[in-house]
Amino acid sequence: MLANHKGEVPFLLLLLPLLTGIALGLNFSTSFFLLRAITPLLLFCLVFIIINICYRQLSVYKFNWIGGVLINLILFLTGWLSVIIHHDLNRQNHFSKQSAKQLLVRINNEPTLKNGLVRFTAVVEHTVFDKDIHQTTGSLLVAIKDTLATTLSYGDKLLIPATYTTVDTPLNPAEFNYKQYLANQNIYQQAFLFPSQYKITGRGTGNPIIAYSLQFRQRLVNKLKRNMHDTTAIAVASTLILGYKANLSQEVLQAYSKTGTIHILSVSGGHVAIIYLLLNLIFSFLQRYRRGRMVKALLIILLIWAYVLLTGLSPAACRAAFMISFVIIGTTYSRYINILNILAVSACFMVLYNPFLLVDVGFQLSYLAVAGMVVLQPIVYNLINVNNKWGDKFWVACSVSIAAQVITFPLSALYFHQFPIYFLISNLFILIPAEVILCTGALYLAIPQIPYISSSLAWVLESSILLMDKVLTAIEHAPFASVSKIWLNTVEYVLLSFLIICVFYFLFSKKKRVLGVGLVATLVLSLSVSIKRVKEIQKDSITFLSLRKNQGIIFKQGNKAIVLTNLSPSDKNYQYSIQPYLDSSKVTDTSVYAFNSNIKSAFLLKYRNLIQFKNQKLLIVDKAMPDNPSGTKLNVGYIYLTGNSHVSLKKLGACVIYSKLFIDGSNSASYISDITQQAKALQINYYILKGNKSLTLASN
Known part of the structure; x- marks a missing residue:
């Protein structure tokens, strides 16, 4: 859905300077830059207020561009300032700046057991030095080598020694930058503990809503185990339906990743969209009534957030629910609404709440995929005219998959260094099994344990998952299933993204100049990749x-x-x-x-x-x-x-x-x-x- 005029997407235009300011802040986020950001921000805000109050007296209408420039500068500096404020190391009471022998921490996520280590992140609430106790801020990554630590849960408080270390930078070429990954979550220190090094001082002190959500999800996972037998099927069902990834094996992840269907294992936009479509169908009768449209929207939003609650309020699910809630509200109260503008609204709220989301891979991919489906899908769909009703529906599904995969390809290549060749086949195949799994799983989890009925639903659920896994594994091992070892630098990533935009814009506008620019981008990209490859081969x-x-x-x-x-x-x-x-x-x-x-x-x-x-x-x-x-x-x-x-x-x-x-x-x-x-x-x-x-x- 392209905009015919910039007035249709005002928030999209406002989002650009905000994101630019956040991007700058991510590179210059120390407290040294606080005054350098807040001083001009206050100055520009003051000037903006003055020119609006004295609009006629100052004849500002003769210089319409001044207001636009000021708004862009204000948003740019707001984005920069938000990163500085959210950066935990800028706070004077950060625990790393306090002398301490012990730390009083509160677990703020669900602990996971992997390779004999129980891992979780914790908020450091107090530092203890002899008898002095000081309130602090900051988060810490904790790993405990103790089987008894498996009883720990979200909200538990621990007293641990203040023997933390900073996270190591990558020590080998091309190694995953785990330090940067944690820094993007405002985590800069880690602690490794043994059985006698921690003491539980409190239970269940976290957010009661999150605590209830995680506990309820665990009960639902246990219910899946009650009537299902295959461990892989249980792990996939727990992940696909509830977002519980603790039991998912590396082999399963690899199969989904190489076939371009890894998104199905993350409770995000696709899952919420399916739930929305089902609820929209169920409550369609309400449209007949006077207030039915509003009641329908309210019920759907509440039930979508109830589903997100079942997933443990995972960031990806919350992001998808937040995004689709704006879409529902917009389509309910407006005759015409541009989906891109709604996406921009939700993105504005989310990055202002947490500017570090901008460097979250899930955030980037989900918004990019949705934007691709909104903007590029109609262009792909119009390339082929299918007269048959079912053929047309099939081509719609193909065009959605192509648009989402193509627009996210540069980012996927940058982060994951591979491209699934048979993504269209695998994505089209999983459409029906995924819907069956979601619907059957939701029904199975919603009803109480009923003899024969529960076991029958569990059998359908397990059989669907095993069939889906079997087919995806076959696609994974098919000849030329994926192109791997794709290593792009930042310039090549920008060139590839620009090239894709040029191709689609040419298909939309048919302007030869755009095709020429795209060919230049292709030439530069090819030269960069070729020169890099020759250098490596000669080295x-x-x-x-x-x-x-x-x-x-x-x-x-x-x-x-x-x-x-x-x-x-x-x-x-x-x-x-x-x-x-x-x-x-x-x-x-x-x-x-x-x-x-x-x-x-x-x-x-x-x-x-x-x-x-x-x-x-x-x-x-x-x-x-x-x-x-x-x-x-x-x-x-x-x-x-x-x-x-x-x-x-x-x-x-x-x-x-x-x-x-x-x-x-x-x-x-x-x-x-x-x-x-x-x-x-x-x-x-x-x-x-x-x-x-x-x-x-x-x-x-």
Whole structure:
């Protein structure tokens, strides 16, 4: 639904400067900028008030542009200021700025158990230093290695030691920036606790509505388990219907992700839209009455929010309900309303409430997908004229899927580095099963336990999920199911987005100038991608990885790489810290070896602990001093110290000549401290990989 005039989408125009100000604030959010934002904001507000009061006297009507400029500046500075105000580290009473021995925290989300650790975020309400107790603010990520911690729930208060640490930055190339991910949620510190390090001081002190929502959802999850048997089906049902993702396996997530249907596992716009359509159909009879239209809108909004309550008030579900509530209100009280304007209204409210939502991937994708369906779907639909009634309905569904997938492709490629080829087939397939699952699941959960009826509904629910999973798995493993290893930089992302806009605008307007601009964007994008790829293929390097308690070296020649590590490719640490670098470096041929392997390849030779890579030599020193039968000094470029070898650097220097010493993460902290003291005394150039960024050395 394109706007014929800018007057149809005033909030969309007002949203742009607000988002620009928030984007600036996300990069300049310290308290240093507070006065620099608030002073001009107050000044512009004052000028705006004056010119409106003295509109005629000052003949402002001769300069209509002044008002528009002032409004844009005010909104821009409001966005910037909102980020500064919401930034927890700017507050003087943030817990990290207080001296403390203990922290009194309150759990503010649902704890999850994964890999033996109970994880949750907590609000730090007080710091304790001897007998002094101070009220504080700020959030903390907590992980507890204790089976008894599984009894913890939202709203519980804990007394924990003030032994938190800042979240590490990414230490290896292309590694996921977990620190930035948490910072976008206003979390900057984390704490790891053991059984005796925490004490429960209170239960159920959180928001009663959220607490009730989470408890009720858990009861519904247990009800699903009562009559369903397959653990995968239970996990998918819990996720798809209730937004409960704790039991969802990585394999299931991968299948949905590679087929472009991952959105179905997030209770968001699609789910709320289906609920809305069903409720709209159920209450359609109310339109016959005088006040029926208003009553219908009120009932639908209340029931949609009741459904959101069942999902545990998840941010994605709340966002979707908030958005569709505005749509319902707008369509109820207006003869004509532009959906883009309603989307802009809801987005304005949400980013003003929490400006950090702007960098939330779910927020970006959901609004972008809805905007794509509103703006681009009619353009795609008009490309083909289908006369058959059912064929037309089928083409409508296709056009919706194409519009949503295409408009979100650049963002998905930027974050997830892949594109599902068969997205249209998989999305069309899941339409009916998803509706069956939602309707059957809602009915099953709504009625009490009734013999035969409940078990029959559970059977239909389980069978639908298993069928859907079976088909999606087949699509996932089909030839050329997805294009992976797509790594875009910011410029390429902007160019790709601009190119898609040009294509659709050309289809809408048929202006050849737009097509020309799009071709220029395509050329620049192609050049950027090609140059980057050629550089990576021509690049030969050694990368010493920074792995916690593990070993890792990557020898790369063009698109081939040999990885020396004690991790298997299926290990989560390998997938998290090593694989992203290989993918981003355009490596298509990877060989993984253990450190004790002998290797003979076209570009690398390894015999025992000695490695020859092109013109570089590397010696691995692990449990003992290297053999030196000839008595002459071995000349190598680098030494890789691993496994707490406890060698003396002085003795090592007597038999080996080297330029730099690398100390990996498998060494203990005490040994690293000892070896660095030796290196300093002997003036040896060294680099500690543990806790520091990896180091890449070019070999050509």
